[in-house]
Amino acid sequence: MEKSETLQDFYSRKFEWIPENLSKDIGHVNMFRLPHPANKPVPYRRRDFFKVTLCRGGSRIHYADKVFSFEKQALVFSNPFIPYKWEHINEEVSGFYVIFNTVFFNQFGNLIQYEVFQPTGTHVFELDDAQFEHLCGIYEKMEAELSSEYIHKYDVIRNLIYELIHYAMKTRPSTRIEQLPINASQRIYWLFLELLERQFPIDENHTEIKLRTASDFADQLNVHVNHLNRAVRETSGKTTSNLIAERLLREAKIMLKQSKWNVSEIAFSLGFTEVTYFNNFFKKHTEMSPVKFRKS
Numbered sequence: 001m002e003k004s005e006t007l008q009d010f011y012s013r014k015f016e017w018i019p020e021n022l023s024k025d026i027g028h029v030n031m032f033r034l035p036h037p038a039n040k041p042v043p044y045r046r047r048d049f050f051k052v053t054l055c056r057g058g059s060r061i062h063y064a065d066k067v068f069s070f071e072k073q074a075l076v077f078s079n080p081f082i083p084y085k086w087e088h089i090n091e092e093v094s095g096f097y098v099i100f101n102t103v104f105f106n107q108f109g110n111l112i113q114y115e116v117f118q119p120t121g122t123h124v125f126e127l128d129d130a131q132f133e134h135l136c137g138i139y140e141k142m143e144a145e146l147s148s149e150y151i152h153k154y155d156v157i158r159n160l161i162y163e164l165i166h167y168a169m170k171t172r173p174s175t176r177i178e179q180l181p182i183n184a185s186q187r188i189y190w191l192f193l194e195l196l197e198r199q200f201p202i203d204e205n206h207t208e209i210k211l212r213t214a215s216d217f218a219d220q221l222n223v224h225v226n227h228l229n230r231a232v233r234e235t236s237g238k239t240t241s242n243l244i245a246e247r248l249l250r251e252a253k254i255m256l257k258q259s260k261w262n263v264s265e266i267a268f269s270l271g272f273t274e275v276t277y278f279n280n281f282f283k284k285h286t287e288m289s290p291v292k293f294r295k296s
Contacts, residue, residue, distance in 0.1 A: 027104035034095040044085040051078040053097035058089035077116040096139035185231035214240040
């Protein structure tokens with residue numbers, strides 16, 4: 001699988017220049033209008049930054065092992081946990097997008113608590129004309145702040161990004177528990193989910209996962225495994241083991257389709273001590289072998 005695209009890679013690919021002082025250790029945000037100068041085709045890969053796109057013009061978006069499409073206009077959320085590729089169906093495309101790294105929101109909230117950035121959440125929100133125009137106004141405010149000399153402009157931009165997040169979630173209200181005030185069980189659940197996601201992506205720089213069982217996560221979180229299981233069940237309606245299995249399965253599908261690793265390498269990277277165990281696990285959940293899935 002190709003390595004994740006960094007912010008440096010993004011600027012080089014899109015604009016053939018890199019902003020000064022660009023670093024993973026420094027909070028970064030920027031905004032662009034669509035369309036912008038065309039460059040090389042964008043490969044299917046993960047990015048190590050977040051992106052929120054307001055696009056008018058038919059598009060097809062490949063997320064992990066799923067494909068979403070819209071004919072007219074949509075607000076789209078992309079994050080470092082899910083690889084994606086964007087294909088424009090129409091030649092005429094307009095809109096905006098904002099990119100930012102995790103550090104930009106340090107001490108300003110945990111973005112993964114919002115469904116739009118969760119691996120199993122909703123990422124594409126189709127819009128009518130009035131909604132599109134309203135959101136254009138938010139991006140235009142962001143654009144004005146970026147070019148201003150206001151000392152606290154980045155706080156304003158964070159608030160505008162939060163406005164995009166909440167606007168999207170209000171257009172398609174979620175029935176998930178995170179809409180309620182966060183309690184102790186939910187905090188444990190989000191910490192568990194964050195630990196789970198930190199183990200991915202699997203690539204040449206991060207070749208295997210370390211936490212595979214509920215007990216592994218409980219030890220890391222310094223809670224009793226029964227407490228963790230109860231918190232996860234209360235918040236998500238699923239068991240800890242089920243969520244771990246779902247995440248392993250999703251990563252397995254991505255790697256089988258997108259990487260050049262053989263089945264044995266994928267199995268061991270996902271923590272299976274024997275290839276047979278991985279084959280049985282995959283077949284149990286998909287009713288086909290990893291090899292058959294790769295060829296499908």
